[in-house]
Amino acid sequence: MELTDAITGRRAVRDYSPAPVDEATIRRLIAAAALAPSAVNEQPWVFTVVRNRGLLDRMSVAAKAHMRTRPPAGASPQPSRSMLDDATFHIFYHAPVLIVVSAASPSPWIVEDCTLAAENLMLAAYAAGLGSCWIGLAQSYCNTEDGKAALGLAATATAVAPIIVGHPNAPSPATPRHPPEIRWLD
Numbered sequence: 001m002e003l004t005d006a007i008t009g010r011r012a013v014r015d016y017s018p019a020p021v022d023e024a025t026i027r028r029l030i031a032a033a034a035l036a037p038s039a040v041n042e043q044p045w046v047f048t049v050v051r052n053r054g055l056l057d058r059m060s061v062a063a064k065a066h067m068r069t070r071p072p073a074g075a076s077p078q079p080s081r082s083m084l085d086d087a088t089f090h091i092f093y094h095a096p097v098l099i100v101v102s103a104a105s106p107s108p109w110i111v112e113d114c115t116l117a118a119e120n121l122m123l124a125a126y127a128a129g130l131g132s133c134w135i136g137l138a139q140s141y142c143n144t145e146d147g148k149a150a151l152g153l154a155a156t157a158t159a160v161a162p163i164i165v166g167h168p169n170a171p172s173p174a175t176p177r178h179p180p181e182i183r184w185l186d
């Protein structure tokens with residue numbers, strides 16, 4: 001697939017079939033993510049792949065509860081209270097795979113580095129015929145003691161990008177974009 005086709009065609013997907021994503025494909029997505037640039041080539045990323053449906057369900061419940069009680073000040077998208085109170089709302093949209101891009105230890109550029117890796121991963125997923133979506137609503141929970149324990153992350157780790165991946169049930173509509181503000185200083 002042409003790069004521009006992937007950039008223009010990728011969408012946040014929120015409706016998945018229960019079909020699993022095979023391990024070889026997941027490894028290909030992670031290989032693409034690991035080709036991202038990183039500051040001083042530190043490559044701080046660690047990829048935690050969660051395929052256990054029971055664990056994903058438990059994390060969804062826990063992340064919603066966390067957001068209800070301790071919404072981060074401006075750090076994450078603010079969900080409506082009704083979404084968080086809705087027992088049927090699954091924070092991971094029942095996707096079969098969650099890949100959490102994290103860094104094992106603090107360093108000045110881990111957010112930038114892991115975010116670049118996450119974008120590569122989402123574009124590679126689209127090129128492989130899969131859907132993906134960054135789940136910012138789960139980010140704060142992933143960095144709690146409970147969240148790190150669920151993910152098997154060390155206390156020193158920082159979870160940056162929780163990305164769900166799976167087979168879309170239907171194509172997602174395009175979301176509008178503002179024309180980019182460009183300032184030419186000739």
Ligand SMILES: Cc1cc2nc3c(=O)[nH]c(=O)nc-3n(C[C@H](O)[C@H](O)[C@H](O)COP(=O)(O)O)c2cc1C
Pocket residue numbers: 010011012013014077133134135136137138172174175
């Ligand atoms: C940092 C970040 C956090 C996001 N968090 C969520 C989320 O918690 N839940 C969700 O459904 N979508 C989430 N999204 C997806 C955005 O809503 C989506 O990318 C945006 O609406 C543009 O749509 P598009 O990706 O289809 O172009 C997130 C995206 C980013 C980049």
